[in-house]
Amino acid sequence: MDPLKSSSIANFFRLPSLLRDRYQSPPGFNLFSVLRGSTDEVRLHSRFIAELLDPKGSHNMGRRFLQHFLETLKIDDFDMQGECSVEKEWDNIDILIRNQANQAIIIENKIHAGDQEEQLARYYHTIKNARVTDESIHLIYLTLNGKEPTEQSLGNIPESFLHSEHYHLLSYADRMQKWLKTCQKEAVNHPALRENIGQYLELIQQLTHTGQNEHYMNELKQYLQQEIVAGNSPIALIDDIQQAKVKFHAELISQLARKIEDRVVDQTTAEIESSTSSQEDAESCINGGTFGVWFYPDKDDTRYCVGVEACGGSLYLGAYCLRDEHPALHQALASCLSAQCSELERSTKYMPKWKYHRDLIVLQESSDRVIRLLMDQEFTNQLSGDLADEIGNYIQVLRQHLAQYL
Known part of the structure; x- marks a missing residue:
């Protein structure tokens, strides 16, 4: 490597490294990452989320967490009057929520895994074949940053459905954290539950790089600005x-x-x-x-x-x-x-x-x-x-x- 370029890279990283040491605490003990890999979609994330959503879950909070989830996604047509069921890995669907009014919420959870051929289309048609109408289906695609699924995964799902309020892109970086924080507040009088939700929230923040100290972030933003004003190319270097x-x-x-x-x-x-x-x-x-x-x-x-x-x-x-x-x-x-x-x-x-x-x-x-x-x-x-x-x-x-x- 060109010694001049090597020196430039080393200098570029010196101040951010010092700032990180100053402001950022190292990750603490986290039960979820100890027991399961932090990105394990099926055995960690989907199971924990489904347990919180389940009105009959071991959290003993009834349907309050599910209600907050629906409010977070602005789903106001899902009937909560009767009994609701939450199933994990039902016919390969990560999380399936159903009620007595024959309505269904499909949640496909993606951390690092890619989309399979016609994956969302298969789940959509599986529920349609159970005699559930488009108006009674909500399809949620959950990813770290709220990205779109591939066209191959969407397959032949009608465009009218994909452009309706029944199709949702949900991110761990944003609305999932808002929901978890609401659940944590709801569990204020239940220390064990509150702590478990808090630890899971910390894990999500690590995965989405959203838990940084505010002072640390402000210093880094100022540093990038100074580098650009000085005629350097910090963004290209980061890429x-x-x-x-x-x-x-x-x-x-x-x-x-x-x-x-x-x-x-x-x-x-x-x-x-x-x-x-x-x-x-x-x-x-x-x-x-x-x-x-x-x-x-x-x-x-x-x-x-x-x-x-x-x-x-x-x-x-x-x-x-x-x-x-x-x-x-x-x-x-x-x-x-x-x-x-x-x-x-x-x-x-x-x-x-x-x-x-x-x-x-x-x-x-x-x-x-x-x-x-x-x-x-x-x-x-x-x-x-x-x-x-x-x-x-x-x-x-x-x-x-x-x-x-x-």
């Missing part, structure tokens, strides 16, 4: 550093993938699935896509593979096979792995059998903690070894037993 961070993070993920590949191939001589573990895939994973390391137990049969995938803040281990294209093989894989690997308890039309890996790291999370862990050779050797051993076991099981289920 360059962001891109460098993504590429560095992706390189560390790719290095982890190669460690997994080397160990599995050494143990089993299995062939690596051709599209696995590229640098571009790793960058896509950081930006909301998925990242997988997959192997063919039988190199002559590419209809199925075994491996690990990072998606939505979690690591998944198991077998991949498209049920719609290969129903008999999908069933055979499910039966074989159920009999021989009882820990693989879950199943989808894409993965005959799979499980969550225990939460050691959220690969997609571009935080100091994750980057440091991925740079730690002892940690990555342990993680890659654990994953490779499990994958290798599934490969050997399928080689020895799959034939009897076909």
Whole structure:
């Protein structure tokens, strides 16, 4: 690197670093990030939010949290007079709220995961097929910053619905925090509940970078202004550093993938699935896509593979096979792995059998903690070894037993 440019970067960061040390307290103990990865959409965020929304939830606050949620989104046509149900992962819908008036609220929760093909369209039509009219459906797309879903996810949802008051973009950075703060005030006389909501709110602020000290932010704004007036290019430099961070993070993920590949191939001589573990895939994973390391137990049969995938803040281990294209093989894989690997308890039309890996790291999370862990050779050797051993076991099981289920 040009020494002059290197010196410019170092000087640019010197004052912000001093300001951060002065004003920002380091993150404190947070039960949610300890028990689950901070970006785990399904097992942390959706479950906690659904519990708060549920009038029958363990918070014992009745329908007050749900009522505040509806008020936050300015939903005033959802009937709260009768009984309301809140379901998690109902037909793959993250959170589904229904009432006795045959109205439904669909919440699709996205932290880092990307959209699936026609995902929102599938959920919309699933509820429509339950004889719920457009006027009785609210579709909420919840993300960190309130971004739009992809056109592929929206599919053939009518434009009239998407331009109505029944389609909502909701962000953790803004209105979700307002709702949580309202719930926290409501729980003022319930210390344990108030503290849990407060800790979850702190986690959201970390994820959305919205919990900074006001004095710290004001000083940084003044610093940027001074740099621009002085003829420098701080914004361009920040953009360059962001891109460098993504590429560095992706390189560390790719290095982890190669460690997994080397160990599995050494143990089993299995062939690596051709599209696995590229640098571009790793960058896509950081930006909301998925990242997988997959192997063919039988190199002559590419209809199925075994491996690990990072998606939505979690690591998944198991077998991949498209049920719609290969129903008999999908069933055979499910039966074989159920009999021989009882820990693989879950199943989808894409993965005959799979499980969550225990939460050691959220690969997609571009935080100091994750980057440091991925740079730690002892940690990555342990993680890659654990994953490779499990994958290798599934490969050997399928080689020895799959034939009897076909």
